[in-house]
Amino acid sequence: MSKYMVNLKINNMPIAVEEGTTILEAARKLNFRIPTLCHHPDLTVAGNCRVCVVEVKGARLLAAACATPVSEGMEVLTNSEKVRVSRKHIVELLLAEHNADCTKCFKNGHCELQDLASEYRIGDHVFLDLVRPESKIQDISSPSIVKDDSKCIRCQRCVRTCAELQGVSALAVVNKGDHQKISTFLNKPMHEVVCTNCGQCINRCPTGALTERNYIEEVWNAIYNPSKFVVVQTAPATRIALGEDLGIPIGNRVTGKMVSALKKLGFNKVLDTDFTADLTIMEEGTELLTRLKKALVDKDPSVVLPMMTSCSPGWIKFQEHMYPDLLDNLSTCKSPQQMFGAVAKTYYADKINIKAQDMIVVSIMPCTAKKFECERPEMRDSGYQDVDFVLTTRELAMMIKQAGIDFDKLEDEHYDSILGESTGAAVIFGATGGVMEAALRTAYEIVTGREVPFTNLNIKPVRGMEGIKEASIKIKNVKQEWSFLEGVDLNVAIAHGLANARALMEKVKSGEAAYHFIEIMGCPGGCLGGGGQPIPTSPEIRKKRAEAIYSEDEEMPIRKSHENPEVTEIYKHFLGEPLGHKSHDLLHTHYKPRKRY
Amino acid sequence: MENNLKKVDIIFEVDEKVTPIDVLDKTLKRAADEIILDLIDSGLKGRGGAGFPTGLKWKFTRNEDSDVKYVICNADEGEPGTFKDREILDRVPEKIFTGIAICGYVVGAKEGYIYLRGEYNFLLKTLQRKLDIFNSQLKERNFDFTVYLKSGSGAYVCGEESALFESMEGKRGEPRNKPPYPTVAGYNSKPTVINNVETLVYTTMICHMGPEKFKALGTNDSRGSKVFSVSGDTPKPGIYELELGMPLHEFVNEFGDGDAKAIQVGGASGHCVPRKKFNDTIIGFEGIPTGGSMMIFNSSRSMYNVLHDYLEFFTEESCGQCTPCRVGCQQLLKGIEAVKRGERPPAYLEDLKKLTATMKIAAKCGLGQSVGNPFNSIVDNFREEIIY
Numbered sequence: 001m002s003k004y005m006v007n008l009k010i011n012n013m014p015i016a017v018e019e020g021t022t023i024l025e026a027a028r029k030l031n032f033r034i035p036t037l038c039h040h041p042d043l044t045v046a047g048n049c050r051v052c053v054v055e056v057k058g059a060r061l062l063a064a065a066c067a068t069p070v071s072e073g074m075e076v077l078t079n080s081e082k083v084r085v086s087r088k089h090i091v092e093l094l095l096a097e098h099n100a101d102c103t104k105c106f107k108n109g110h111c112e113l114q115d116l117a118s119e120y121r122i123g124d125h126v127f128l129d130l131v132r133p134e135s136k137i138q139d140i141s142s143p144s145i146v147k148d149d150s151k152c153i154r155c156q157r158c159v160r161t162c163a164e165l166q167g168v169s170a171l172a173v174v175n176k177g178d179h180q181k182i183s184t185f186l187n188k189p190m191h192e193v194v195c196t197n198c199g200q201c202i203n204r205c206p207t208g209a210l211t212e213r214n215y216i217e218e219v220w221n222a223i224y225n226p227s228k229f230v231v232v233q234t235a236p237a238t239r240i241a242l243g244e245d246l247g248i249p250i251g252n253r254v255t256g257k258m259v260s261a262l263k264k265l266g267f268n269k270v271l272d273t274d275f276t277a278d279l280t281i282m283e284e285g286t287e288l289l290t291r292l293k294k295a296l297v298d299k300d301p302s303v304v305l306p307m308m309t310s311c312s313p314g315w316i317k318f319q320e321h322m323y324p325d326l327l328d329n330l331s332t333c334k335s336p337q338q339m340f341g342a343v344a345k346t347y348y349a350d351k352i353n354i355k356a357q358d359m360i361v362v363s364i365m366p367c368t369a370k371k372f373e374c375e376r377p378e379m380r381d382s383g384y385q386d387v388d389f390v391l392t393t394r395e396l397a398m399m400i401k402q403a404g405i406d407f408d409k410l411e412d413e414h415y416d417s418i419l420g421e422s423t424g425a426a427v428i429f430g431a432t433g434g435v436m437e438a439a440l441r442t443a444y445e446i447v448t449g450r451e452v453p454f455t456n457l458n459i460k461p462v463r464g465m466e467g468i469k470e471a472s473i474k475i476k477n478v479k480q481e482w483s484f485l486e487g488v489d490l491n492v493a494i495a496h497g498l499a500n501a502r503a504l505m506e507k508v509k510s511g512e513a514a515y516h517f518i519e520i521m522g523c524p525g526g527c528l529g530g531g532g533q534p535i536p537t538s539p540e541i542r543k544k545r546a547e548a549i550y551s552e553d554e555e556m557p558i559r560k561s562h563e564n565p566e567v568t569e570i571y572k573h574f575l576g577e578p579l580g581h582k583s584h585d586l587l588h589t590h591y592k593p594r595k596r597y
Numbered sequence: 598m599e600n601n602l603k604k605v606d607i608i609f610e611v612d613e614k615v616t617p618i619d620v621l622d623k624t625l626k627r628a629a630d631e632i633i634l635d636l637i638d639s640g641l642k643g644r645g646g647a648g649f650p651t652g653l654k655w656k657f658t659r660n661e662d663s664d665v666k667y668v669i670c671n672a673d674e675g676e677p678g679t680f681k682d683r684e685i686l687d688r689v690p691e692k693i694f695t696g697i698a699i700c701g702y703v704v705g706a707k708e709g710y711i712y713l714r715g716e717y718n719f720l721l722k723t724l725q726r727k728l729d730i731f732n733s734q735l736k737e738r739n740f741d742f743t744v745y746l747k748s749g750s751g752a753y754v755c756g757e758e759s760a761l762f763e764s765m766e767g768k769r770g771e772p773r774n775k776p777p778y779p780t781v782a783g784y785n786s787k788p789t790v791i792n793n794v795e796t797l798v799y800t801t802m803i804c805h806m807g808p809e810k811f812k813a814l815g816t817n818d819s820r821g822s823k824v825f826s827v828s829g830d831t832p833k834p835g836i837y838e839l840e841l842g843m844p845l846h847e848f849v850n851e852f853g854d855g856d857a858k859a860i861q862v863g864g865a866s867g868h869c870v871p872r873k874k875f876n877d878t879i880i881g882f883e884g885i886p887t888g889g890s891m892m893i894f895n896s897s898r899s900m901y902n903v904l905h906d907y908l909e910f911f912t913e914e915s916c917g918q919c920t921p922c923r924v925g926c927q928q929l930l931k932g933i934e935a936v937k938r939g940e941r942p943p944a945y946l947e948d949l950k951k952l953t954a955t956m957k958i959a960a961k962c963g964l965g966q967s968v969g970n971p972f973n974s975i976v977d978n979f980r981e982e983i984i985y
Contacts, residue, residue: 047774048918053959061966062958067774082958086921089955093924126948128931130924154917173769173917176752178927180917 008074023054023076024065032078035087035116037094037206038155039066041538042524043164049155051090051116055080062086091116097130098207099150106146107208110535113153114207135181141189143375144197144213144368144531149181152209158182158201165524167499168318170195182209185597194321194596196498198314198522199368199392199531212368212532215389216399222360222389223266230360231348232267233340233419234258236274237366237430237527238393240548244534245397246407251544253552256412261400262364263413269352272415273363274422276339277429277438279570280311281561283587284333284435285443286578288517289482297484304328306493306508306515309435311335313373314522314531316591318498323505324593329518332588336429337363337370338379340419341386342586347574348419356384363390366430366530369522378589392532421566424457424552424559431549432496432526433462433469436519440473440492442562447475447482457559463550465525465543467500468493470513492517497524602847603840605814605822607802608795609688617695617801618734624804625740629659629703636800639808640820645671645756645793646863646888647963651800654790657780658704661788666706668697669765669784669791673714673749673756676864677910678890681824682794684836686713686720689798694731694744696797699804700790701742709744710784712761715751753914757962758783758791760916771916772962795824795889816842819881829861829893830854845870845878848891856895859978864890865907866967869900869974900979904933907971915964922965925956929972933983943984946976 003018010027017026022045027034038049047067054065057075062083065076077083095117102108135149154173159182162171170193174183184193202210222230239255248254262270288307294300310316310331319327334342340363345356363370367390373379374387391399400407414420425441428434437459444452452459452473461471473490493515495504501520507513523529525542528549558564575582624632636652643649658666670693674682685693697709711728713721725746732743747765749755755764759773762784783789792800799821803811811821819841828834831852839848849857860870862878862885870878870885878884894903908930915922932949935941953969960966976983 045774046918047961048920050920050959050961060958064774064961069776085951086955086959089952090920090959093920093928093952096928097924127924127928127952128935130927130931153920154923156918176754176917177911177913177915177923178917179913180915180923 006070006072008070008072008076010076011078017070019069021070022066023063023068023070024052026070027065027076027078034065034078035119036066037112037116037153038157040157040204042204043157043160046156046160049090049094049153051087053083053086053090054078055083088120088122091120092122092125092127094153095122095125096127098153099131099136099148105151105208106211106214111208112206139190140213141191142195142197142213142372143191144371145190145195145199145202146211146213147190148209148211151207152182153207154180154182155206156182157204157206158210161200161204165200165497165499166196166198167502168194168196171201196314196317196321196522197369197372198498200523202368202531203533203535203537212392212395213371214395215371215391216395219362219389219391219399222362227358228360229268229354229358230266230362231269231271231344232262232362232364233271233273233337233344234262234364235337235366235430235527236277236427236434237530237533237545237549238364238396240430240528240545240552241366241533242393242397243407245394246400248408250541251548253548254407255552256414257407257410259415260410260413261405261407264405265399265403267362269416271340271344271419272422273336273340274426274429275419275564275566276336276343277426278423278561278564278567279339279343279587280333280336281425281438281442282567282571282578283583284309284331285439285446287331287333288439289443289446290579292516293484306518307331308518309520311429311435312520312522312527313367313369315498315501315520317369317372317594318501318522320591320594321596322502323509326505326508327591327593330591332590334379334587334589335373337365337390338373338386339587341374341379342381343570344419345382345384345386346586347570351418356382360388361386363387364393364396365390366393366527366533367523368392368531370532378591381586394532394534397534418566418569421564422556423561423564424554424556425561426564427552427556428549430527431463431546432521433464433494433519434526434549436462436492436494436517438561439517441560444473444475445560445562447478447485449479450477456554458550462492462494465539465546467497468495468504490517491515492519494519496521496526498522602843602851605838605840607822608685608692608798608824608838611689615805617691618731620801620805621695621698622738624699625702625738632699632703632804633659635803635808639803639811640815641796641799641803641811642820642882643793644795644799644823644888646676646886648882648886651792651796654780654792655700655703658788658790661781663788665785665787666704667784667787667789668700668704668706668709669761669789670697670709670711670794670797671756671758671761671791672711672717672794673761674717674794675714675753675756676866676888676890677907678826678828678861678864678892679888680826681836681889683717683720685794685798685824686717686724690724690727691731692798692801693794694728696792696801697744698735698740698742699800700792700797702740704788704790706790707741707743709742710747710765711744712747712749712755712765715749718748721746721748752916753910754916754962754964757964760962761791762789771918772964774961793888814840816881816883818842818883823887824889825887825891826889827852827891827893830857830895830898831893842879842881842883844876845880846875848880849875849893852891853893854895857893858896858898859894859900861890861892861894861903861971863887863970864892865910866964866970868970869903869978871978900975900982901933901937904971904975904983905930908933908968911964911968919961919965921956921960922962922968925952925960925965926968928952929968936984946980946983950976
């Protein structure tokens, strides 16, 4: 049904928009900017902060532009005296309950409230300071997320993020009136609740109320420590987003500049998580084929399908809390970050003749859950904590700024070798569907001896931003040893964002769909939309980042994980074979159920 | 001085010959549109305080195209100083049930609900028993309609209709953005009529006695009568049904203790009228409207304390979601405290008054929008009591 057009005037300029359009959207079309705080393009409309109020001629009340649909003949004023006075009042009120020690705040310079205060030149506060002393005690219990209630402006973006995008609801509104706040179940510390550490709330918090636990000083200290050999790894999705925090437009790949900057910061070796992404494909692809054989041929009842990816630590913790009965479906593969740490402190340390205890492994991740993951007790198979510190893409940008590096002017540099070589298959780990695509490129070839039957290796059905994607690939003309797969339709599914993951898990549990392999990424869009990526985020931004990732893939000389020469090397000289004894010790693990309450 | 104050007996009148169920039987034989016309003709406006014409509300909901519609009786009587619905629920619940059922018939709903204030849970058992009888009477008549009881949990803001829907749906009781209005998307996002207890009783009674008798009472803008909750410094606190449009001085003559210095009309969210304005204040939609609360304060009362109590109440009962209300209420409360203590100059009251102007037009719901009513009327009329 086509929508009819509504005519209205905004600041005396006529415009016709589709019915159902909000005043905010209509004003944007006319290039009138109306400030917002509680509004976010990824979330449902709340209309609670009220900074977007506008005057509608003839109406008794101001209208929240974000929440009010246009109507025929409406005349809107976005900057009348009433609007200006009210909006300024509202900003002042927000500041009154906001602990505005901006110079000490991690979000200094990246705060939407600060921007508004600056825009309205709020000088001396008219109103009384209402910040409660107890609210200034930060919750630093989580290794990933710092919660500071004294900075909270109750816009509830975090609450909606956690509920609508992630289906977790670790954060919720409690109490009413002057005691209303954003809290956890029974006001427990963040590390004791169902929080998956995904950091999506951080990406949408307009102030410094939710930030990542930052480890910038720790990493500087390691770099300056002459007795430490500091190795850094960079996740696939960092290279297509880092530029956003350093003045480069969205959707630009900065891989070479990032490597150059990391070398200038003083890391001893700049290596690539993409290498272990390829390694993951070798292990996980083999695990899938082995599981299929055990399930389909051996009828081994201990083997469960579908197999589910295990790269995303937010997803892992979600599964531990929400679907502990499906933990056996998870691939036993550690995430690429953790495989890297385990390999770095064994194989690599040996190669370069550095003692593991003298090595510090730092990760640059698009992710806050990785900070939690690296501290997990399961992740010490090298004999030490495999990965020592995890920095978000944002934290790296800060370090680059602190070091006075003019990022835009940097010449491209290459990763160090070894553990620096990678393929297009590894890069696409950063986008939803990417692990699936990389795994199919390799597994299909192992089984049939031929490349996947898609133009230019691009498996389009598993790409894109739909919440849940399904695909089926017919396996034909297999090699002798894989004859049991002849003619089989390999059914796969992909979900990103934990609310979609939940929906997919329900389908799996009900038996409604019979999949063989499922890829789940905890964050919307996959790692490119991770909780550690530059702020802001939106569907458009994530789309541009995805395009950047796939163009990086297309330009890589090698695009299949099993063709990575360093991967071949590590199996030849160290690991033996995928799922072999050494792999088992270093690269695989199991997870245990966690309580929800 | 002669007192023209007219006491009325419509709400609580018990007619042995014509019971509420008889009214229902009679009304169900009429065309729905005719009933709506009668209600519009009667001039009945909502008795919860906001005063929306009841007939129009029913008409809008009737006109909505939807398989499922609801009728909800707002019995979340939370306004400080208001206690008339409790009495109505206790004494003439069948009249309420009948109003709900008539409304269901008119708008095409199959379910009606009474959302009962959490603090009125002591009424639950009796109400449910009487409701069971009523529902079985509906069944006997093959009228496909059922009335259910739902209990609130004591939040003032849940009396706000959209917060009430949220609460009924099992969510946090927070007001919604409007539009859409309840007649389009109310409970469960379906077209919903939500009326105050007293309003529904009047609809029953208008169906019983016809619009003319109702219309004969009151004034052009305020037709009919209204139940008042009289409290404070009065020798005869209680519930009284009075004709609308009365001058306040007549009310004071009847109910005051001879020393009244101010009347708070409409509860904490209403207006404070000082003695000097008793003579030219009309109680009704053309003057000062009220959900029924009339609190009388004599000269022994500190108006600072009165305002402080109200502001404490709003600070606590704001749902907390919107900035103007959550932070505004706190600023007003702490602001008068600061002025009283001399930490802010008396002129700071002007800043706070400007803030109430913003709250009035920018807060999300009626709660935040109306806090300025008591604030301004008390600060303007009793400024010296606030400052010194």
